[in-house]
Amino acid sequence: MVDLARKNLLHDKLRFLITVSGVAFAVALVFVQVGLFLGLMRNATITIERLGADLWVTSRNTPNVDFAHAFSESRVERVRSIPGVARADNLIVAFMNVNLPSGAEEGTLVYAMEDFGAWNFPWHVLEGDTEDLRRGNYVFIDESAAKRFGPFAVGDYREYLGTRLKIIGRTTEARSFTTTPLSFMDYQLAQRLLRSNTGSQTMYILVKLAPGADVEGVRAEMKQRLPYNDVYTSDEWATRSRNYWIVSTGLGFNLGLTVFLGCLVGVVVVALTLYTSTMEHLKEFGTVKAIGGSNRDIYGILARQALISSVVGFVLGAIPSLALRPLVSRLGGLELQITPLLMVWTFVGTVVLCLAAAMLSFRKVAAIDPALVFRG
Amino acid sequence: MSVLRAQHIIKTFQEGRETVNVLRGIDLTLERGEIVVLEGPSGSGKTTLLSILGCILTPTGGELEVDGRKIDPRRPELLPDVRKRSIGFVFQQYNLFPALTALENVEFALNIKGCRGPEAQQEAERVLRAVGLAERLRFLPRDMSGGQKQRVALARALSGHPPILLADEPTANLDSEVGGQILRIFHDLAKKEDRSLLIVTHDPRVRAFADRVLHISDGLLAN
Ligand SMILES: Nc1ncnc2c1ncn2[C@@H]1O[C@H](COP(=O)(O)OP(=O)(O)O)[C@@H](O)[C@H]1O
Ligand SMILES: [Mg+2]
Numbered sequence: 001m002v003d004l005a006r007k008n009l010l011h012d013k014l015r016f017l018i019t020v021s022g023v024a025f026a027v028a029l030v031f032v033q034v035g036l037f038l039g040l041m042r043n044a045t046i047t048i049e050r051l052g053a054d055l056w057v058t059s060r061n062t063p064n065v066d067f068a069h070a071f072s073e074s075r076v077e078r079v080r081s082i083p084g085v086a087r088a089d090n091l092i093v094a095f096m097n098v099n100l101p102s103g104a105e106e107g108t109l110v111y112a113m114e115d116f117g118a119w120n121f122p123w124h125v126l127e128g129d130t131e132d133l134r135r136g137n138y139v140f141i142d143e144s145a146a147k148r149f150g151p152f153a154v155g156d157y158r159e160y161l162g163t164r165l166k167i168i169g170r171t172t173e174a175r176s177f178t179t180t181p182l183s184f185m186d187y188q189l190a191q192r193l194l195r196s197n198t199g200s201q202t203m204y205i206l207v208k209l210a211p212g213a214d215v216e217g218v219r220a221e222m223k224q225r226l227p228y229n230d231v232y233t234s235d236e237w238a239t240r241s242r243n244y245w246i247v248s249t250g251l252g253f254n255l256g257l258t259v260f261l262g263c264l265v266g267v268v269v270v271a272l273t274l275y276t277s278t279m280e281h282l283k284e285f286g287t288v289k290a291i292g293g294s295n296r297d298i299y300g301i302l303a304r305q306a307l308i309s310s311v312v313g314f315v316l317g318a319i320p321s322l323a324l325r326p327l328v329s330r331l332g333g334l335e336l337q338i339t340p341l342l343m344v345w346t347f348v349g350t351v352v353l354c355l356a357a358a359m360l361s362f363r364k365v366a367a368i369d370p371a372l373v374f375r376g
Numbered sequence: 377m378s379v380l381r382a383q384h385i386i387k388t389f390q391e392g393r394e395t396v397n398v399l400r401g402i403d404l405t406l407e408r409g410e411i412v413v414l415e416g417p418s419g420s421g422k423t424t425l426l427s428i429l430g431c432i433l434t435p436t437g438g439e440l441e442v443d444g445r446k447i448d449p450r451r452p453e454l455l456p457d458v459r460k461r462s463i464g465f466v467f468q469q470y471n472l473f474p475a476l477t478a479l480e481n482v483e484f485a486l487n488i489k490g491c492r493g494p495e496a497q498q499e500a501e502r503v504l505r506a507v508g509l510a511e512r513l514r515f516l517p518r519d520m521s522g523g524q525k526q527r528v529a530l531a532r533a534l535s536g537h538p539p540i541l542l543a544d545e546p547t548a549n550l551d552s553e554v555g556g557q558i559l560r561i562f563h564d565l566a567k568k569e570d571r572s573l574l575i576v577t578h579d580p581r582v583r584a585f586a587d588r589v590l591h592i593s594d595g596l597l598a599n
Contacts, residue, residue: 010475011474287473290432290459291489371432374432
């Protein structure tokens, strides 16, 4: 089969370049925008995922994991006494100011618990042993802090809420939605630093269930015994945290708008270039009809042109987006999350939209009078 | 045996409020292997007649039988299939696909006619050899002379063995010597392969080998 579609596309290289650039632009825009969005969403809930609790007990109406509210830490005992609960521990998540040697002040999000090891948290330790945290005024800091705090090393001291803490370890990947760097310290130390509400308050209770325990049953019991708290599964809690950011920052709307505009630009460029190409090839399509070709034969040629443009455009858009990932994570403190699923959907969307764009030309082609082949 | 029979073909065009009677009752038959020349002044309806005989236009009135099939003017959707099976066209403007080589131009036409793969390629090579373009198979139209392009068009028309060849002023864009060559190739191939050829031309040299010369004026034929 002679591939007239491909040969015609390549015959006018400049137009082909414009077409695939339009597609590539749209694809790159979608990849970067959705990739950043997914990266932000991942940052927003990475601690929830990595802690791996079955249930989270939060104070009433806590909007997301970063904005914790305090409640009495003794409630953990009530949780522990519920049948089906294998383990329950207090967790403090609190924002603290850090005084830098330069005199500047920065913020950090502190995660504090008694037994980090039991929760295998933080999950990616570069240096140090979390067992040592309980031995004094010590802190682990995520390496992403270097960008805001300046370079730091294990053995350095930093002032947290006016108290000098020794850095005894470093982690990586521990980030928050706002890219505020994370610190890890002992539970009692955090309570002392936050002293305001005496030393008896926690922010969350993390719960691990016994194997085979009925999640809903345990949760119902928990809600009964802790009427002033909310209880979420890990997934629910992650979703709630994500949704808070999506709605409160307008991120969801912004994303939808950008993706829509990207697709619109891509579709318009493809539709117009294919249409002008069709207009210029009217006589050729008339010839196809004269030698016995049907409208469907010509639709096939147009669809194939759209398909080729979409595939080439997709590849040209995907390559720079993927290449950009290390740069984005270095500059933005954020992973561009171009997941296989995103790739598949973007590819499908690209092909479908390009085919739809080709349809703009279908009516023109259907109306071609083959008698035009005899005219000059 | 006739491969094409037209009886009392009428064609009118509506030009605004005016009705133009271009063909006013044409009777014409084309026998197998016959070469017929159609002459006539510009605007006399030669192209219109060729279009109707080639099933590109439907007549306003009259009867048409092509390659044994009666043409029903109320069912234009059946015309492409008749063109595909029975008719090879050669146009004044060549109408080649600029992005395709000589070989691909012919092969593509064969593909449209339902012949594919190596079979189409072999047939395309065969007809291109027959028109003397064995050395130009991979040339694009822009790299060929007018005469060569018209030979590709002729090869395309011959491919797939349609019984009827219709040519509309095939040499009008060529200089006289090249035009003469093209006409000779037309003649040789039509005779050798037993195709019927209806050719519109003003070239007097065709009379030398034509079986019949028809003259059209005022929408009517005269011998
Ligand atoms: N589609 C059309 N609409 C209106 N008039 C037409 C159309 N096609 C041809 N005609 C008219 O029919 C006449 C014959 O045209 P044509 O068959 O092209 O003549 P020739 O090929 O002999 O020069 C001309 O007067 C032309 O203007
Ligand atoms: Mg004419």
